[in-house]
Structure formats: C-alpha cells, structure tokens
Amino acid sequence: MENKLNNWENGRWIGQTLEVENGVCALPANKEYKLDYNDDVKLATDHLYAGVSNFIPKFEWPAYAPLVHAINTLKKDKNAVILAHNYMTPDIFGLIGDYTGDSLGLAVEATKTNASIIVQGGVHFMAETSKILCPEKRILIPSLRAGCSLASSITGEDVKLIKKKYPGLPIVTYVNTSADVKAESDICCTSSNAVAIVEYIAKKWNVDKVIMLPDEYLAKNVAKQTPIEVIAWHGRCEVHARFSSSDIKDMREENPGVVVLAHPECPPDVVSESDFTGSTKAMSDYVSKNKPKNVILLTECSMSDNVAMQNPETKFVRPCNLCPHMKRITLENIYECLRNEKYEITLSEALRKKAHKAVMDMINVDFDPLKGHFDPSLSATNVKVI
Numbered sequence: 001m002e003n004k005l006n007n008w009e010n011g012r013w014i015g016q017t018l019e020v021e022n023g024v025c026a027l028p029a030n031k032e033y034k035l036d037y038n039d040d041v042k043l044a045t046d047h048l049y050a051g052v053s054n055f056i057p058k059f060e061w062p063a064y065a066p067l068v069h070a071i072n073t074l075k076k077d078k079n080a081v082i083l084a085h086n087y088m089t090p091d092i093f094g095l096i097g098d099y100t101g102d103s104l105g106l107a108v109e110a111t112k113t114n115a116s117i118i119v120q121g122g123v124h125f126m127a128e129t130s131k132i133l134c135p136e137k138r139i140l141i142p143s144l145r146a147g148c149s150l151a152s153s154i155t156g157e158d159v160k161l162i163k164k165k166y167p168g169l170p171i172v173t174y175v176n177t178s179a180d181v182k183a184e185s186d187i188c189c190t191s192s193n194a195v196a197i198v199e200y201i202a203k204k205w206n207v208d209k210v211i212m213l214p215d216e217y218l219a220k221n222v223a224k225q226t227p228i229e230v231i232a233w234h235g236r237c238e239v240h241a242r243f244s245s246s247d248i249k250d251m252r253e254e255n256p257g258v259v260v261l262a263h264p265e266c267p268p269d270v271v272s273e274s275d276f277t278g279s280t281k282a283m284s285d286y287v288s289k290n291k292p293k294n295v296i297l298l299t300e301c302s303m304s305d306n307v308a309m310q311n312p313e314t315k316f317v318r319p320c321n322l323c324p325h326m327k328r329i330t331l332e333n334i335y336e337c338l339r340n341e342k343y344e345i346t347l348s349e350a351l352r353k354k355a356h357k358a359v360m361d362m363i364n365v366d367f368d369p370l371k372g373h374f375d376p377s378l379s380a381t382n383v384k385v386i
Contacts, residue, residue: 035066044069048095054312055090055305067331068095074338081115082334083107083130085122086280087300087326092121094309096334102280103129104175104190108363110134119338120345123325125151128179131345132355139345142333146325148176150265153235154214156180162211162386166231170201172212173358176237179347181213183354188362191264192279194218195225195374196367202228216385217241221264221271224378225371232385239321240265243298247319248273251296255317259292263299264374270298277374287311300326 035041045065049056056064068091075081075098083106084097093100099109103122107129110118117138120127125148127141159171159181173185174194182188189197189212198210210228212219214235223230243266252258261283262274271277276286283297284307296317297304304316337343347355 035070037062037066041065041069044072051094051309052090054308064091064095064331067335071096071331071335071338074335078117078338078341079115080117080119080338081113082119082121083110083126085126085326086284086306087302087323088121088306088329089302089327090305090309091331092329092334093302093306096331097121100306102190102192104192104363105281106130107133107359110137110139117338117341119334121329121334122146123148123151123329124345125176125178127345128347128355129175129182129359131347132179132182132352132359135347135349135352138341140337140341141343141345142330142337143328144343146328148325149238150174150176150215150235151178151181154181154233156184158233159184159213162213162233165386166211168205169207169231170205170210172197172201172210174213174215174218175359175362177214179351179355182358183351185213185358186361187365188358190279190362191218192281192369192372193362193365193367194222194264194372196371197362197365198222198228198230199226200365200367211386215265217267218264220268220380220383221266221277221374223381223383224268224271225374230383232383234385237265239300239323240298241267242321243267243270243319245269245273248296248298251317251319255294255296258294258296258317259290260296261286261298262376266298268380271374272376272380274298274376277376278372282369282372283307284310287314302326 045068049061081098082096084093084100086102099106103126110130111133118130120130120141123146127139131139170186173181173188175188175190187201202210211231214233216232216234216236219230219232240263248260260274262271262277264277280303287295287307292314294315300323304318308316
C-alpha cells in the first residue's frame with residue numbers, strides 16, 4: 001500500500017484520459033439502427049418533448065424520438081427498467097429513466113421492482129451495487145468503460161492492508177467503490193448518511209476513531225461535522241475536486257445574490273464558501289423547497305439540467321464539470337445494451353454476500369436526514385490521510 005495514489009499528483013487527476021463520447025444531449029446518430037421518425041413514433045413520443053425542450057432543440061427532436069421510442073418499447077417487451085442516475089443527460093434522465101436519483105436510491109429501487117432486467121444508467125460500481133442487492137435479476141450496463149476515479153482509487157487488497165495497520169478500527173466505505181472493496185468493509189455509507197454512519201459505527205464498536213474510504217474530501221467534510229476522529233484515504237472525485245473557493249468568489253461577483261450549493265465530495269474550502277452542502281438528493285430537495293431565484297450546483301453538469309427540468313422558475317448558473325465516465329452512457333448504447341442484452345454484471349456469490357452485509361448494515365441504520373446537511377460554517381479539523 002503506497003502513501004498516495006498513482007493516479008493523483010498534487011491533487012490533480014493524471015490517470016487514464018477518457019474522451020467524452022456524448023456531450024450534454026449530443027445529437028444521436030440513428031442511421032445505423034434504421035429507426036425512423038414515422039407517424040407511430042410521433043404519436044408515442046411527441047408529448048414527451050415539452051419536458052426536455054430547454055435542452056434539445058426542436059429541429060433535433062426527430063433524431064432523438066426514434067431511439068426513445070425503441071428503448072421504451074424494448075422495456076415493455078423484455079420486462080426491463082432503466083435506473084437513471086442524477087448525472088445522466090436530460091434525454092436519458094427525463095425520457096427513458098424509470099427510476100431516477102442517487103446511486104443508493106437507485107439500488108434500493110431495484111430491489112422493489114418486478115422487472116427481470118435492470119439497465120444501469122450510471123457507472124460500473126452502481127451496477128455492481130444493484131447486483132449486490134438483487135442477485136436474482138439480470139443487471140446490464142451499457143458501457144463497460146463507464147468507470148469512476150473514486151472506485152478505481154482503492155482495491156480490496158488495499159483495505160486488507162489498512163485493517164492490518166489499524167486493527168480494532170471500523171472501516172466505513174463510500175458506496176462509490178467496487179464490490180471487492182465493499183466486501184472488505186464493515187459498513188458502507190452515502191454522502192447523505194455519511195455523518196450518521198460514522199457516529200453509528202463508532203458507538204457500536206465503542207471507539208472514537210474510524211477509517212473512511214476512499215474519498216479524502218468527503219472524509220474531511222464529515223470530520224468537521226462530528227466529534228469522531230476520521231482517518232481518510234487519498235481518493236478524490238475528478239469532477240468535484242476541480243472546483244475551488246476562488247471559483248465560487250468569482251461566480252458570486254458575476255451573479256450577485258446567487259445561492260451556492262455544493263456536494264460534500266468538493267474540497268473543504270469549497271464547502272466553506274457554499275451556502276448549503278449536501279448529497280445530490282439534498283441539493284435537489286433544497287431547490288424544490290426553497291425555490292431560490294438564482295442557484296449554482298457545484299457538482300456534475302447534468303445534475304443542474306435535471307433539477308432545472310423540475311424547477312423551471314429557478315435560474316441555474318452552470319459552472320460545468322462533466323464526468324467523462326457518466327457521459328459514456330448514451331441513448332445509443334442503452335438501446336444496444338437492451339436490444340442485445342449485453343454487458344451483464346456478474347459477481348461470485350461469496351463476494352456478493354460479504355458486500356451485501358456492508359450495504360445492508362448501512363440501509364438498516366435509521367438516521368435524521370438533517371445529518372446529511374453539512375454546516376459550511378464549521379471549522380476544519382485535522383484529518384490523517386493514509
């Protein structure tokens with residue numbers, strides 16, 4: 001186990017460069033599928049256009065509609081559903097997603113559906129989490145290249161070494177990790193319940209110190225909210241790590257009175273400059289409840305687009321950081337994935353059972369949702385980073 005990640009250098013992501021295969025609602029190419037914008041497609045889809053009219057130009061709709069219709073038809077024919085993460089582009093999120101939300105919320109929804117096939121509109125660790133919770137269902141992912149800088153920052157073998165170095169301390173693992181990492185953990189957490197889980201596991205183990213993996217910034221932001229000492233790992237989200245406090249100051253100058261909402265994967269100095277910090281669901285709920293006139297969401301680009309669809313009265317200032325991994329999921333490869341039933345997630349039963357315990361132990365913890373709201377005014381605490 002090394003002291004820092006090979007893919008990070010002075011806080012900058014230097015890992016594999018991934019070209020973005022689909023921008024925000026990039027125009028689909030339908031010719032190879034021989035899907036036409038005919039009368040049947042118009043009848044089945046034209047009423048959907050109003051919901052995405054701010055993101056898809058009217059003249060481009062004939063390119064989207066045949067794919068949307070084909071996907072929705074395949075879902076009915078194959079008893080399939082699509083789980084669309086908050087970071088999916090509006091065409092996926094608003095037109096074909098059966099369940100929308102954050103990664104854990106989607107996985108929990110997967111356990112409730114009677115569908116035989118689940119297509120994960122998200123990255124690989126999310127599909128694995130769905131398989132962990134739903135072993136009897138077929139879980140498909142449209143692109144095997146849809147990874148995650150956080151999930152790739154640590155392995156199950158790393159966790160084994162950490163446990164040897166810090167015996168007697170519980171390991172709290174963010175859901176943004178692979179199944180083998182979850183399997184070596186004591187309990188999982190999300191950004192919405194991280195503080196509550198840290199305090200729960202510390203009390204259960206009768207300790208005042210926990211290890212939180214793999215997001216360094218999430219761990220540091222959690223440490224500000226609790227008296228429990230937190231030991232962190234060097235992982236970072238390549239989307240949220242790019243935001244800076246100077247960015248916020250510049251945006252406030254350019255947009256007087258704007259409300260700034262940050263995700264807790266952002267650096268602590270960014271959180272300190274925000275008006276509110278919470279999970280993607282908490283940010284979405286904040287906008288719906290408080291209805292700010294102008295707002296900035298410091299997270300992945302498509303999140304703003306999707307929240308804007310539900311809150312047309314709010315103006316969204318978009319400091320755009322695209323996730324190249326999320327953008328590997330497109331209408332085209334969702335169609336191919338469902339049509340050909342390819343890229344199925346498989347896990348050994350022994351690994352799945354171990355990971356299942358860590359995930360279910362988290363799900364079974366009752367917590368106050370307000371614990372998922374990070375107070376930006378709290379002072380930073382010293383966090384040891386492994």
